[in-house]
Amino acid sequence: MNALVKCFVAVGIALMAGCTVVPGSYHSPTPGWFLDEDEISEGEPLPDVVEVHAIGTAILNQSRREALSTPVPEELKIEPDVYEYLVGPGDVLQITVWGHPELTIPAGSLRSSAESGNWIHSDGTIFYPYVGTVNVEGMRVTEIRDLVTQRLSKYIENPQVDVSVAAFRNKKVYITGEVESPGLYPITNVPTRLIDAIAEAGGISTSADWTNVVLTREGKDYRLSLREIYQNGSKEQNILLRADDVLNINPVTDSKVFVLGEVGSAASLDMTRNGLTLAEALAQNGGFNQQESDASGVFVFRKAPEEADHGIDIYQLNAKDAAALVLADSFHLRERDIVYVTAAPLVKWNRVLRLLVPSMTTLLLGVRTEEILSE
Structure with missing residues (x-):
C-alpha cells in the first residue's frame, strides 16, 4: 500500500512540472x-x-x-466642380413671367407655392401656357428658364422669366437608427453633406454610436465617423450625399x-x-x-x-x-x-491539487485505518 502512496506522490510531482495538462482558463506561456x-x-x-x-x-x-486618419474610400471623395440641382419627377417648379400676371398662377393666401406651381409629371414633363408640354427632367433651373423664355418670345416681346424649385420631392436620402427624427429628407439645391443630414434629422440620440455611421450607396456599405468630424475636424468624413443614399446610425449597445x-x-x-x-x-x-x-x-x-x-x-x-x-x-x-x-502559475498548480486531493485523501485515510486496525 505504501508503494501506491508513493506512486500518487510521483504523479503529483509530474503534474506540478507540466503546466500544459493543468485544467482551467489560462494560456500557456509559450x-x-x-x-x-x-x-x-x-x-x-x-x-x-x-x-x-x-x-x-x-x-x-x-x-x-x-x-x-480613418481612410475614406476614394469613390466617396468624388464631387462635382460646381454643384447644381437637376430637377426630376415629383419636383414642383415656380415659373414667373414679370409683367404678365395672367401667366403666373397666384399662390394666394390659402395656397402655397408648392401647391400652385408646375408639377413635373412622372414622364418628366410640365405644361405651361404658350410654351406647351416640355420635358424638363434632368435640367437645371437656368436651362428651363432659357427654354421658357425662348418659346414665350414668339408671343411676348422680351419676356422676363424666373424659374425656381418650389418643392424638392424627387431626390431623397434615408436616415434611420439613433437620430431624433428618422425618415426621408430631400436633397435640395443646397449641397447636403453628412452633418447637414444628421442635423435635419434632429441630431443623434444619446444612445447613438457616433463612430459607426453606415452609409449605403448603390448596394455597398461604407463606415463613417461623426466623432472625427466633430472632434478632429475631418472634412473627408463629411461627404457629399447623393440621391437614394441611406444613413444608419447604430446604437452604441451594438x-x-x-x-x-x-x-x-x-x-x-x-x-x-x-x-x-x-x-x-x-x-x-x-x-x-x-x-x-x-x-x-x-x-x-x-x-x-x-x-x-x-x-x-x-x-x-x-x-x-x-x-x-x-x-x-x-x-x-x-x-x-x-x-x-x-x-498565475501557482493557481494552475492549485487546480491540480483540487483534482488530486480527494483521491489522495481517500487513499491516505484508508492506509491509516489499516495501520490502526493492525495495531
Missing part, C-alpha cells in the same frame, strides 16, 4: 505570448495567423494615428468588448459613446483577481485588418509595473475586442 526574449528560442512558435505586439508608447502612437480570464467578473461590455479603454474595461469587471491572475499576461485579441497578411493581432500589457496602467488607460479598445487575463 514564446511570443509574453514576449520574453530569453524564451523566444524555446517551445513551439505561434501560428502565422497571429501577430503579437507589446502595448507601449509606439503602439499607442500608431493607434492614435490610425484613429485620426458595439461590445469581452473581458475574460482571471478578472473579478467575466462579462461582455457595451462600448460607450466615447469609446472604451483597456483600463476602463478591466475596472468595470472588478480588475485583476489579485490571488489568481498573472499581471504580466493581460492580452487584447483583435481581428486584423482585411489587408493584413495575418488574421489576429494580439496586444500584451505587462501590468506588474504600475506605470503600465497609464498605458492601459490610453489603449482604446475596438468593437468585438477580447480582453483576456491569464492565471
